Amino acid sequence: MRYNELLDNLKKRGFHPYFASSREEGIKIIREIIPKRSSIGFGGSVTVDELDLVDIMKDEYKLLHRSLYDKSKHEDLYWEMARADWYITSTNAIAQTGELINIDGRANRVAAMLYGPKNILVVCGVNKIVKDINEGIDRVRNVAAPLNTKRLAKNTPCAITGKCGNCLSPDTICKATVIHHHPTTGKNFYIVLIDEKLGY
Ligand code: SF4
Numbered sequence: 001m002r003y004n005e006l007l008d009n010l011k012k013r014g015f016h017p018y019f020a021s022s023r024e025e026g027i028k029i030i031r032e033i034i035p036k037r038s039s040i041g042f043g044g045s046v047t048v049d050e051l052d053l054v055d056i057m058k059d060e061y062k063l064l065h066r067s068l069y070d071k072s073k074h075e076d077l078y079w080e081m082a083r084a085d086w087y088i089t090s091t092n093a094i095a096q097t098g099e100l101i102n103i104d105g106r107a108n109r110v111a112a113m114l115y116g117p118k119n120i121l122v123v124c125g126v127n128k129i130v131k132d133i134n135e136g137i138d139r140v141r142n143v144a145a146p147l148n149t150k151r152l153a154k155n156t157p158c159a160i161t162g163k164c165g166n167c168l169s170p171d172t173i174c175k176a177t178v179i180h181h182h183p184t185t186g187k188n189f190y191i192v193l194i195d196e197k198l199g200y
Contacts, residue, residue: 003019003126003129003193003195005096006094006096006098006129006193007019007193009096009097009098010098010191012098013098013099013181013182013183014182014183014189015098015182015183015189015190015191016188016189016190016191017190017191017192017193018033018190018191018192018193019192019193019195020192020193020194020195021195022194022195022196023050023051023194023196023198025194026051026123026192026194027051027053027056029192030053030057030088030121030123030192031056031057031060033121033190033192034061034086034119034121036060036061037060037061037062038061038062038084038085038086038119039061039062039063039064039084039085039086040057040061040062040063040064040065040084040085040086040087040088041064041065041080041081041082041084041086041087041088041112041116041117042054042063042064042065042066042081042087042088042089043087043088043089043090043108043109043112043113044066044089044109045088045089045090045123045199046090046151046198046199046200047090047123047124047125047198047199048088048089048090048123050198050199051123051198053088053123054067054068064077064080064081064084078106078108081108081112081116081117082108082111082112082115082116082117083116083117084116084117085117085118085119086117086119086120086121087112087113087116087117087119087120087121088121088122088123089109089112089113089120089121089122089123090122090123090124090128090198090199091122091124091128092128092136092139092140092144093128093129093130093135093136093137093139093140093144094124094128094129094130094136094191094193095129095130095131095132095133095135095136096129096130096131096132097131097132097133099133099136099179099180099181100113100122100179100180100191101130101133101136101137101139101140101177101178101179102140102177102178102179102180103137103140103141103144103145103173103174103175103176103177103178104173104175104176104178105172105173105174105175105176106175107175107176110176110178113178113180114178114180114184115184118186118187118188119187119188119190120183120187120188120189120190121190121191121192122189122190122191122192123191123192123194123198124191124192124193124194124198124199125193125194125196125197125198125199126193126194126195126196126197127197127198127199127200128199133179136179137177140174140177141158141164141174142158142162142163142164143200144200145158145164145173145174146158146159146161146162146163146164147200148173148200149171149173152173154169154171154172154173155169155170155171156169156171156172156173157169
């Protein structure tokens with residue numbers, strides 16, 4: 001299979017990788033991995049939205065997703081998510097060498113991935129595969145962040161030019177860079193790689 005080397009490198013680092021040839025298969029795998037009635041927190045993720053996971057899973061699980069709560073409750077919700085049974089998110093980039101690269105503004109997502117729920121599940125399209133960590137950081141700064149700042153109407157150079165301007169803007173969404181070389185201690189860390197273009 002095309003992605004064997006990546007899946008092997010993830011395994012060597014202690015992740016539990018799965019491969020799905022379609023989004024339907026990916027969703028089936030996710031629902032098989034996570035026991036029914038578990039509580040699940042979510043990191044902000046266009047991939048999760050595109051897969052329609054909240055709607056698909058809402059009857060079988062206790063979902064802690066921003067879309068299900070009033071905005072005034074979101075800050076409390078982030079703390080509740082950190083204590084959920086599971087956490088589902090995507091990643092900004094996944095290196096062929098087996099690392100995950102993520103850059104955050106609020107950092108509730110990367111904090112949860114590092115020291116939150118015991119069980120983490122990252123779902124990721126093959127469009128996010130990069131050669132190594134450096135290419136991953138470049139992808140976040142020049143592909144993911146510009147699309148996100150534009151979507152969120154942030155006042156940053158990348159929202160206008162589509163490329164990172166190494167800004168110091170108060171609106172920057174690049175406040176913390178986290179590289180997962182391995183799952184952090186005590187975490188069961190699943191990765192479902194889907195052979196489609198998903199999110200950014
Ligand atoms: S550092 Fe600023 S300009 Fe560069 S990607 Fe992040 S938000 Fe955009």
